[in-house]
Structure formats: structure tokens, C-alpha cells
Amino acid sequence: DAGVIQSPRHEVTEMGQEVTLRCKPISGHDYLFWYRQTMMRGLELLIYFNNNVPIDDSGMPEDRFSAKMPNASFSTLKIQPSEPRDSAVYFCASSLSRVNEQFFGPGTRLTVL
Amino acid sequence: KNEVEQSPQNLTAQEGEFITINCSYSVGISALHWLQQHPGGGIVSLFMLSSGKKKHGRLIATINIQEKHSSLHITASHPRDSAVYICAVFPRMNYGGSQGNLIFGKGTKLSVKP
Numbered sequence: 086d087a088g089v090i091q092s093p094r095h096e097v098t099e100m101g102q103e104v105t106l107r108c109k110p111i112s113g114h115d116y117l118f119w120y121r122q123t124m125m126r127g128l129e130l131l132i133y134f135n136n137n138v139p140i141d142d143s144g145m146p147e148d149r150f151s152a153k154m155p156n157a158s159f160s161t162l163k164i165q166p167s168e169p170r171d172s173a174v175y176f177c178a179s180s181l182s183r184v185n186e187q188f189f190g191p192g193t194r195l196t197v198l
Numbered sequence: 199k200n201e202v203e204q205s206p207q208n209l210t211a212q213e214g215e216f217i218t219i220n221c222s223y224s225v226g227i228s229a230l231h232w233l234q235q236h237p238g239g240g241i242v243s244l245f246m247l248s249s250g251k252k253k254h255g256r257l258i259a260t261i262n263i264q265e266k267h268s269s270l271h272i273t274a275s276h277p278r279d280s281a282v283y284i285c286a287v288f289p290r291m292n293y294g295g296s297q298g299n300l301i302f303g304k305g306t307k308l309s310v311k312p
Contacts, residue, residue, distance in 0.1 A: 127302055130299050185246070186243050189243070190240065
């Protein structure tokens with residue numbers, strides 16, 4: 086298996102633009118997690134899905150953030166409109182069950198100017 | 199107070215040294231995760247454990263549930279071990295507002311000099 090795949094790896098955009106981050110989990114994993122990592126706050130859970138259904142989105146900072154999982158092999162995290170404080174590395178991870186080893190993608194480094 | 203505390207925050211060692219990174223937590227947990235992150239790189243899962251000890255190559259992880267403490271040991275350290283090591287815990291379901299999701303420590307930055 087190729088592991089968790091994320092795209093793009095790097096994204097530079099201007100404030101106010103829409104940003105879409107993509108994730109393909111490991112086949113057969115029922116759980117998908119979106120995390121954000123910053124120097125100040127470390128790793129934070131944004132949202133997670135079980136069998137394509139959003140279970141906990143309490144970590145989503147505000148309405149500008151939205152996430153979808155239309156099928157078992159694809160998820161998106163969208164920021165609209167983006168702001169400079171959204172600059173961070175966004176990781177997607179997947180696992181077989183909620184309390185199980187999580188496998189992380191390579192991350193998307195987002196810079197909002 | 200952070201629910202997951204790691205020590206030390208930074209660690210510099212000479213190649214070949216035995217290294218210990220500590221993780222203490224204040225909540226009841228289902229399991230604990232050790233992760234590794236190389237500079238500018240992705241995050242790799244090292245261990246997940248809920249009791250006892252696990253070993254993989256030169257890495258050993260132990261956990262004491264009663265004392266709410268885990269350690270990650272690296273034997274015969276090498277410069278390629280230089281990375282940030284992150285401890286994360288799965289709290290028991292319905293703990294606080296986390297709904298049992300991973301709680302991360304702030305990481306220990308390890309630098310191994312040749």
C-alpha cells in the first residue's frame with residue numbers, strides 16, 4: 086500500500102482565496118483524521134470521520150473551515166476564505182479503528198500571504 | 199497544566215549513547231502512541247501500547263499504567279535518530295470534551311551528534 090496520500094504538498098496562496106487540501110487514506114481504514122500543526126500549538130485535531138461520516142468536528146476553528154468525505158478513499162479540507170493565521174502544516178491520518186495506530190500522510194504545508 | 203507532559207523538551211546526545219525520553223499523563227487512557235517527526239518531514243508511528251513493553255530494532259517503549267508514565271528508549275543512538283519524538287494518549291472515551299481523541303504532548307527534540 087502507498088500509505089496515506091496528501092496533495093498538494095505545498096500551497097502558497099493569498100489571503101481571501103479558497104484553499105482545498107486532499108487526502109487519500111489507506112485502503113480498508115475506517116477512520117480518517119485531519120490535524121493541524123503549528124509551532125505555537127503543536128498538533129491539533131480538526132475533525133475525524135468514521136466510515137465517511139463526520140464524528141467530531143469540535144476542533145474546526147470556525148466556519149471558514151469545512152471537511153468532506155464523499156467516499157472511503159477521498160477526503161477534502163477546505164478553507165474559504167483563507168487568512169494568514171491559517172498558515173500551518175495540515176496532516177491527514179487514517180486508522181483501522183478509533184483507538185488504533187494512526188498512519189499519517191506527508192502533510193500539506195500551507196502558507197497564506 | 200498540560201494533560202500530556204514530555205521531558206526533556208530538547209536533548210542533545212553523542213552518537214552511541216543510550217537515550218530516554220519520558221512522557222507523563224494525567225488522564226485515564228486506553229492506549230499511548232509514540233510518533234517520530236523528522237525535520238520538515240512527515241509523522242511516523244513508532245509504537246502503540248497499552249501495557250508492558252514493546253521493542254523494534256534499537257527502540258524500546260515501556261508504559262506503567264498505574265504511574266501514568268511511559269518511556270521511549272533508543273539504544274546505540276545514531277545521527278539519523280535526530281527528530282522530534284511525540285507522545286500522544288487516547289483518553290478513555292467521553293473524557294472531557296475530547297470524545298476520546300488523541301491528546302498530544304509538545305514533543306522532545308532529539309539531536310544526535312556524530
